[in-house]
Amino acid sequence: MTNKLNKVNLTKSEEDYLKALFQLLIDDGLATVGNNQLAEYMNVAPASANHMVKKLKSKGYVVSEKYGKLELTEEGAAIALKLIRRHRLWETFLCDYLNFTWDEVHEVAEQLEHIKSEKLVDELDRFMDFPEKDPHGEVIPNAKGEYAIVPKVTLSSLEEGMICKLVAVNDGSVSFLKYVSEIGLALSSEIKILEVRAFDNSIRIQYDERSEAVTKKFADNVFVHVINC
Amino acid sequence: MTNKLNKVNLTKSEEDYLKALFQLLIDDGLATVGNNQLAEYMNVAPASANHMVKKLKSKGYVVSEKYGKLELTEEGAAIALKLIRRHRLWETFLCDYLNFTWDEVHEVAEQLEHIKSEKLVDELDRFMDFPEKDPHGEVIPNAKGEYAIVPKVTLSSLEEGMICKLVAVNDGSVSFLKYVSEIGLALSSEIKILEVRAFDNSIRIQYDERSEAVTKKFADNVFVHVINC
DNA sequence: TTAATTTGTTAGTCATAACTAACTTTTTTA
């Protein structure tokens, strides 16, 4: 009630930051997100992100202590979810009705998601008969911001031929994290299971333009969303 | 060729000004447009318009002498036409597919027309099977910026029951212009012909919430686009 | 044709949102 006025007319930038923070925190399943991480994700200098975080804190969308990690308030998360809903609905529209390909939609949807009109997006949703997933397989939140959380599964639980997306990595083991980045894996990497060796449960995966064999222990600590099976 | 780089990435504001100037010059059929007129149309202070005009001149979209009237270059007009095309296509889409009403479309189309993607608008055009007019009866320019110019007719040439839009007034007679504004008529006013009196050719017109009787001489100097007959 | 009005311009300010550079705090690691 007190911050109803604040909600009106967020700038495109404010919206982008809230969405980015949401993606880092919830969608990519990271436990903590810091200022520099947000800056890197947004492709801006740390000072720029810091400035915006201050602003979003003063407006009640972000919470953090000085030198501490960032969190979204309920209001902040609600806005981010609204943007994600719009983004995914537009992507679906572009692919299904306007002959856009998988790789062309993102840039345009990034612009379309900022159009201010509740009616526009809800009518678009109705026009397409309330699709549940976007062209990348991501779940589209409904008008209330509700969406089915696709449970994260470990890479080790998949079978040959399945395709998945890396959404998180377990624990704070430095050597493990180093290993992950050294072999070129990153959040959002798309991974295909080429082969599961029965005798030791090691698996051969393909991602980007390379393939790599990893142990079960490694795969136990990699969380993915299944895209295709 | 030399200003190909300039063409890339106009800001939303630059686009808005070019479109406004086009509307004033060509669409509304005014002979000359000055800085303050542009400012008023854009709802900004004269200084703001002046500043932007300078910028657009330096980029080769506008031509004018100091203290002189404003004109668009071919490049400037082409950009304006592109925006008008986008605007009218989106308005058509909103009305025909997303259940928007006549009066709801404008504000949203104002936002949508700035989305940067040639493919988006051309595919939208194809999806709707290349509509020729928008919901307000305005002609939609094609992908090359070509459009049929609806000839301007005088108010005096219309018959009872016809509805039209005021798009221009003739000559520079001050008393006439004062008369026009004193009875509450303005550019874009929507006028219905209530009655044409045969004995002196005077006509009774209705617009906004009022009706007024005007002489043939008056009606000879008012140019309109016919909306409905 | 001079005075008044309108129109156009310039100068300086403000907010947004980016930047670099310098600095402080926290975390890591040697």
Added chain:
DNA sequence: TAAAAAAGTTAGTTATGACTAACAAATTAA
């Protein structure tokens, strides 16, 4: 645990596009 590295912050600059206030030129009217 002390030094190095990483992470976060602050201060000051830049560009865009608004604004007001003051002023100059052009047009209109007395």
